[in-house]
Amino acid sequence: MFDINNIRSQFPILNQQVNGKPLVYLDNAATSQKPLSVIKTWEKYYETINANVHRGIHTLSQLATEEMELARQKIQKFINAKHDYEIIFTKGTTESINLVAYALTNQIKKDDEIIISYLEHHSNIVPWQMLCERTGAKLRVIPMDENGILQTDVLDFWLGEKTKMVAVNQVSNALGIVNPIEEIIAKTRKLSNAYVLIDGAQSAPHFKIDVQKMDCDFFVFSGHKMYAPMGTGILYGKESVLENLHPFHGGGEMIDKCSFDGTTYAGLPFKFEAGTPNVGGNIALGAAVDFIEKIGHDNLQIHENELLNYAQKKLLEIEGLYIYGEKANRTGVVSFNLNGVGIASDTGMILDKMGIAVRTGHHCTQPIMDFFNIAGTVRASFAVYNTLEEIDILAEGVKKAQRMLV
Numbered sequence: 001m002f003d004i005n006n007i008r009s010q011f012p013i014l015n016q017q018v019n020g021k022p023l024v025y026l027d028n029a030a031t032s033q034k035p036l037s038v039i040k041t042w043e044k045y046y047e048t049i050n051a052n053v054h055r056g057i058h059t060l061s062q063l064a065t066e067e068m069e070l071a072r073q074k075i076q077k078f079i080n081a082k083h084d085y086e087i088i089f090t091k092g093t094t095e096s097i098n099l100v101a102y103a104l105t106n107q108i109k110k111d112d113e114i115i116i117s118y119l120e121h122h123s124n125i126v127p128w129q130m131l132c133e134r135t136g137a138k139l140r141v142i143p144m145d146e147n148g149i150l151q152t153d154v155l156d157f158w159l160g161e162k163t164k165m166v167a168v169n170q171v172s173n174a175l176g177i178v179n180p181i182e183e184i185i186a187k188t189r190k191l192s193n194a195y196v197l198i199d200g201a202q203s204a205p206h207f208k209i210d211v212q213k214m215d216c217d218f219f220v221f222s223g224h225k226m227y228a229p230m231g232t233g234i235l236y237g238k239e240s241v242l243e244n245l246h247p248f249h250g251g252g253e254m255i256d257k258c259s260f261d262g263t264t265y266a267g268l269p270f271k272f273e274a275g276t277p278n279v280g281g282n283i284a285l286g287a288a289v290d291f292i293e294k295i296g297h298d299n300l301q302i303h304e305n306e307l308l309n310y311a312q313k314k315l316l317e318i319e320g321l322y323i324y325g326e327k328a329n330r331t332g333v334v335s336f337n338l339n340g341v342g343i344a345s346d347t348g349m350i351l352d353k354m355g356i357a358v359r360t361g362h363h364c365t366q367p368i369m370d371f372f373n374i375a376g377t378v379r380a381s382f383a384v385y386n387t388l389e390e391i392d393i394l395a396e397g398v399k400k401a402q403r404m405l406v
């Protein structure tokens with residue numbers, strides 16, 4: 001049974017006033033709040049276990065190692081990876097993508113091609129631009145139409161021997177649009193030997209992920225957007241692909257044998273986990289997975305779809321409000337502007353005075369903003385603890401902002 005009151009009671013942060021009004025937290029695409037189970041897991045780690053992992057013979061070190069490896073297994077199951085050593089702990093999506101882009105350097109040569117899409121977050125653009133700078137490879141960008149739909153036909157012409165990587169997100173953080181990754185992956189497999197990286201930062205918190213069915217080479221996401229602490233993230237990579245990659249960071253934990261004559265690297269996953277990891281955070285990420293699975297993906301999706309549909313309906317009732325991107329196939333995010341209001345941040349500031357937290361600006365997707373010829377949008381984004389009443393409050397707040405600004 002999906003009991004929203006029970007869920008909300010697990011998020012103490014929601015039960016507060018901001019600027020004298022009950023907090024309405026609608027900035028979940030930036031970061032979600034954390035349930036007590038995650039906070040307590042993190043606390044318990046520091047209260048009772050804290051020790052460095054993998055190196056210690058002593059009891060606490062062994063306990064810390066066991067707990068972190070258990071979390072790795074939970075994440076493996078969460079995305080249906082074949083092996084737990086295909087799960088690499090990182091700081092987040094950004095680090096995961098940089099890791100792959102850097103590690104691929106020696107496999108890319110001049111005039112090779114990397115394909116991304118118009119709908120990417122800067123963290124799935126810049127690491128590839130930097131890879132192109134290092135290697136002389138070229139970046140190609142799948143275009144989109146005025147509804148934010150990717151024009152994937154270009155792949156029929158672009159994919160080929162030169163294509164080395166196709167990196168796209170499953171859900172756009174700026175518009176919430178769900179991209180046709182099945183089609184993109186199928187075309188890539190058919191027409192090239194390129195790797196496929198899926199940025200799941202905005203899909204992992206909402207969808208059931210199955211990396212084997214998806215048949216991607218890499219799947220990356222951030223813990224903090226799915227109820228886990230900040231500074232946690234995952235790089236999933238297929239075993240055969242990870243085996244072929246050069247390490248990213250060098251240091252402790254990632255070596256097999258280190259001498260001044262040279263170093264050999266540890267096996268997976270440690271080859272990509274140099275240095276002391278965020279042990280407490282990683283264990284708490286395991287607790288976040290438990291939290292989502294206890295609710296169940298079906299319940300999660302029914303509730304979040306209801307929120308999204310209701311939000312779109314209520315907001316579109318406001319004359320002069322424009323929602324960016326097509327409305328049928330999206331998740332978790334509504335991005336909009338009010339006609340006649342110069343900058344989105346004015347709307348955001350007025351909403352904040354009413355206790356409503358939304359994000360305004362370019363959402364680290366400046367090319368999308370340039371496409372629509374705007375500086376930014378107001379973005380409301382949802383999580384499992386949001387309610388229809390909160391959407392009513394948002395809609396009323398936007399109307400009030402409109403009265404004040406237009």
Ligand code: PMP
Pocket residue numbers: 029030091092093094095121123124169171172173199201202222364
């Ligand atoms: N990709 C997408 C689609 C995102 O939404 C975000 C976060 N807004 C990122 C990448 C980067 O995630 P992080 O800042 O957690 O590394």
